[in-house]
Amino acid sequence: MLGTGIIKGMAQTAKNFVGSYSDPKYLTTVEYPEQRVPTKENNRNFPFLVFDGEEAMVGLRCVACQICEKECPPQCIYIEKDKNKKPDFVGKDQFQPAVFDIDISVCMSCQICVEVCPFDAIKMDTEFELSQTNRFDGLLINKHQLAKSNDYYRGIHPTEAAEIDAARAADVKKAAAKAAAKAKAEAEKKAKAAAEAAAKTEADAADTPES
Amino acid sequence: MEALLIAIKARILELAPEFLQFPLGHLLSITPVISVFAGIFALTTWIERKGLGRIQNRLGPNRVGPVGILQPVADGLKMIFKEDVVPRSADKIVHFLAPILLVIPTMLAFSVIPYGNRLVPIDLDAGILFFFAIGGSAELIVFMAGWSSRNKYAMLGAMRAIAQMISYEVPLILSSIVVIMMAGSLSLVDIVAVQTGGFWNWHVATPWGFVGFLLFLTAALAESNRSPFDIPEAESEIIAGHMTEYSGFKYALFFLAEYLGLFAMTGLAITLFLGGFHAPFPFLNWVPAPLWFFGKFAILVALFIWIRGTLPRLRMDQLMGLAWKFMIPMSLITFAAGATWHYAGKGLLAWILCTPMLLGSYVYLGTALTKGQKVSKRVYRFAD
Numbered sequence: 302m303l304g305t306g307i308i309k310g311m312a313q314t315a316k317n318f319v320g321s322y323s324d325p326k327y328l329t330t331v332e333y334p335e336q337r338v339p340t341k342e343n344n345r346n347f348p349f350l351v352f353d354g355e356e357a358m359v360g361l362r363c364v365a366c367q368i369c370e371k372e373c374p375p376q377c378i379y380i381e382k383d384k385n386k387k388p389d390f391v392g393k394d395q396f397q398p399a400v401f402d403i404d405i406s407v408c409m410s411c412q413i414c415v416e417v418c419p420f421d422a423i424k425m426d427t428e429f430e431l432s433q434t435n436r437f438d439g440l441l442i443n444k445h446q447l448a449k450s451n452d453y454y455r456g457i458h459p460t461e462a463a464e465i466d467a468a469r470a471a472d473v474k475k476a477a478a479k480a481a482a483k484a485k486a487e488a489e490k491k492a493k494a495a496a497e498a499a500a501k502t503e504a505d506a507a508d509t510p511e512s
Numbered sequence: 513m514e515a516l517l518i519a520i521k522a523r524i525l526e527l528a529p530e531f532l533q534f535p536l537g538h539l540l541s542i543t544p545v546i547s548v549f550a551g552i553f554a555l556t557t558w559i560e561r562k563g564l565g566r567i568q569n570r571l572g573p574n575r576v577g578p579v580g581i582l583q584p585v586a587d588g589l590k591m592i593f594k595e596d597v598v599p600r601s602a603d604k605i606v607h608f609l610a611p612i613l614l615v616i617p618t619m620l621a622f623s624v625i626p627y628g629n630r631l632v633p634i635d636l637d638a639g640i641l642f643f644f645a646i647g648g649s650a651e652l653i654v655f656m657a658g659w660s661s662r663n664k665y666a667m668l669g670a671m672r673a674i675a676q677m678i679s680y681e682v683p684l685i686l687s688s689i690v691v692i693m694m695a696g697s698l699s700l701v702d703i704v705a706v707q708t709g710g711f712w713n714w715h716v717a718t719p720w721g722f723v724g725f726l727l728f729l730t731a732a733l734a735e736s737n738r739s740p741f742d743i744p745e746a747e748s749e750i751i752a753g754h755m756t757e758y759s760g761f762k763y764a765l766f767f768l769a770e771y772l773g774l775f776a777m778t779g780l781a782i783t784l785f786l787g788g789f790h791a792p793f794p795f796l797n798w799v800p801a802p803l804w805f806f807g808k809f810a811i812l813v814a815l816f817i818w819i820r821g822t823l824p825r826l827r828m829d830q831l832m833g834l835a836w837k838f839m840i841p842m843s844l845i846t847f848a849a850g851a852t853w854h855y856a857g858k859g860l861l862a863w864i865l866c867t868p869m870l871l872g873s874y875v876y877l878g879t880a881l882t883k884g885q886k887v888s889k890r891v892y893r894f895a896d
Contacts (some may be wrong), residue, residue: 302879303838303879314818327569329569430621
């Protein structure tokens, strides 16, 4: 009959209206600036550079290999190599970036830089509140702004960070073992050389009596 | 309360010189009406947004002031300081006149509604006739706005508005004619006086009055372009209809006129069917009469907001079908039921005669209107 649908609809909206005051099921709003939904682990936005330890510029994982710069589809990354090298996490001397800029007005958050980085140096951030009062501010981000600690990375993407940490720990162990083996070999070589040298001096001494 | 207000007015008039008494007297009647209803308009926009929000499971405006109560102030300030854009090819004079002229008839409509005992700005003998005559001029002005904008959406909206308003004016007036017939007067003051006593004396407590009230409310919604009859504005189809080319304060005036039109219709519905300013029970007569009027007013406005939050917009053919196939025959039958009620003695016999007459025709007309319409779940070809 005409009108039954209207009454049914009115009942539903009345239920919504009354329910919004008593039942949280009917009022799902999260009042954003004051209340926040925790970000999901899979969430990703613009890239950032990971550093280990306390000092950002000392612990920066980036070795300025420029793979990401070349792979970046919209070409928003700009890298300049520094002339000075610095030791990386296994103690090997590596290049470091003198300039590492990302133009986030060009960046399309595709994550290709993260995929191609062999050093786990660049990762995706979850920061989304990037608004500025001036429309030209905050678009070109330099390496000091990009550098964020590994602890921060563990905080936003725990699973991924744990995997990388484990791999890097294994690398450090391997490098330490290698270094130890090398040191041992070197020590042996040195001892051998020393022994040889000693034998030689002895022989020389024997060769030149009362001179 | 009314006595106090009237006494204050008389006291002020005494102080004024004689040549000022006529304009000052009317000014004292007009100013409260305009300020009270403009204030209610501001409050209603806020309540409407809050209510619609709750209906749609969200909070509504809550940023400006406590619980968003200052939202109308912020909206008003924004409207005043916005740039007033007039299209280059628009008819400048008509385009400028339309929003101003539209407010005038809606304001005038308030002048004949009785808000309390002896509290009526002008007690016209043909008050209801004046109300509808003034309300009818709104159509022309809406068309002025649509035509002068020189915009196809504005034009379409204005044409839709005219079609809708003319169609719905017929059931609106027919359903109120029953009341005029039963009260035997065109004066709204007399129509209210007929309904003294408890709520059982109100016209809505009779079979013809109840049906007439529902018809009147539906037609009033359509007359004031409210959802579900908001096809002249239809945001999703024709931007904003006749208001497309208006910005700033002119747009605010359209908005104001629309709400004031609704308020005037609500006031008339209360006067015709809900006993005007009378209390529902005689022992509640000590409560000032204007409070009863505005209490009923608030309930009806809340109902309109509820309807707006519930019903989707009608299609043009459905809108016309509802008016011409259902509401006009129904109001004619209400007419006959009113006559039956009068001649059957307004008692039990009248109830027995009128109720099946109205109910039967409601069911018959309703099924005839919805015949051939198949209601089924919508199947999407690509969206699923």
